[in-house]
Amino acid sequence: MxxxxxxxxxxxxxxxxxxxxxxxxxxxxxxxxxxxxxxxxxxRDIKMLYGQNNMPVAIGGGxxxxxxxxxxxxxxxxxxxxxxxxxTMTAGTLTGVYNDLDGRVVPATPFQVTVVPPQSGTFDRDLGVLDDTGMPLVRVASAPAAGQYSVSAVGVYTFNTASSGKTVFINYTYTATAANSKKIALxxxxxxxxxxxxxxxxxxxxxxxxxxxxxxxxxxxxxxxxxxxxxxxxxxxxxxxxxxxxxxxxxxxxx
Structure with missing residues (x-):
């Protein structure tokens, strides 16, 4: 059956x-x-052959x-x-995103926060900083003013004295060794x-x-x-x- x-x-x-x-x-x-x-x-496409009448006289498959x-x-x-x-797909290197949901307090002089990536990873790229009201700070090359920050290639974030004692949320990408990670080159x-x-x-x-x-x-x-x-x-x-x-x-x- x-x-x-x-x-x-x-x-x-x-x-x-x-x-x-x-x-x-x-x-x-x-x-x-x-x-x-x-x-x-x-x-499949169906092809209908018509003559003089309104019904097909033959039907073929297309x-x-x-x-x-x-x-x-x-x-x-x-x-x-x-x-x-x-x-090309390569294994072994993970590129992760750290989305800071906990925040960290900016210390006094020199007003710097050094990020420590998970999995003993290495800082890769800045993804922005939010203040304690959810407003984004502006990135500058150096000597940040109020509402600004700068970041070094190794993940050291520097803030203005106005941010001292305030909570900031630092987001970034990092790389780490992970045997099960796969990277696809597009x-x-x-x-x-x-x-x-x-x-x-x-x-x-x-x-x-x-x-x-x-x-x-x-x-x-x-x-x-x-x-x-x-x-x-x-x-x-x-x-x-x-x-x-x-x-x-x-x-x-x-x-």
Missing amino acids: SQYTFGTGSMFAAATSDATGATIALPTPVKFGELQDVGIDIS KMKFDFKAKYARIAGRVFNDLFFGG VTQAMGDVPTFGVDLAVKFGGKQMNWRFPNCVSSKLSFDPKQDDFSQVGFDFSCFADPLGNIGYIITAE
Whole structure:
């Protein structure tokens, strides 16, 4: 008998070529973790032939296309890089953002605060300073006046005497060593070539499984939607194309 499926199932992909069109000899598969939604649209153009009457005398099929839309919650740099950007991904260096929510008091002379980045990190770049009313201070090169500050390359913030004893909120970026960190270099590329990948989708219910396999795919859209009070989700849209022998893929059902 025919089967049912329930839930989003499991989806995997592995890049087969990078953004330059170079073949990836040993693809590394990646799972779309915490898959939330999958939409598969298979459509074709219909061409109708009319004579003198108001009903078609023949109907033919035109172009077909396979479009997928997926949403998932577990962030994986390899999906971003291998399947969409097709660039370079390096491991080991974390670039973090320190968003100061606690504040710190500006001491007396010399009115300086030295930031200490988390994870024994190194100060990288200033992201601004707020006073205790939430107003931003103005950055200057040196000798700050009231309502101003300066910052050195190593993260030493200097304030005016008017800020002494007041609370300021210092925001900045930093770098740190982190084995599980992945950095994706986003660079402009020539139009034409695009990363290609294969996709496997398996959905099941009641001991039966339905499998979709498409070995030649390209992604048209990657979206990311942080929310105020909910988990972020990644949107990933892609389409499939035929190999040199005209094969698109296959669908397997348990009947």
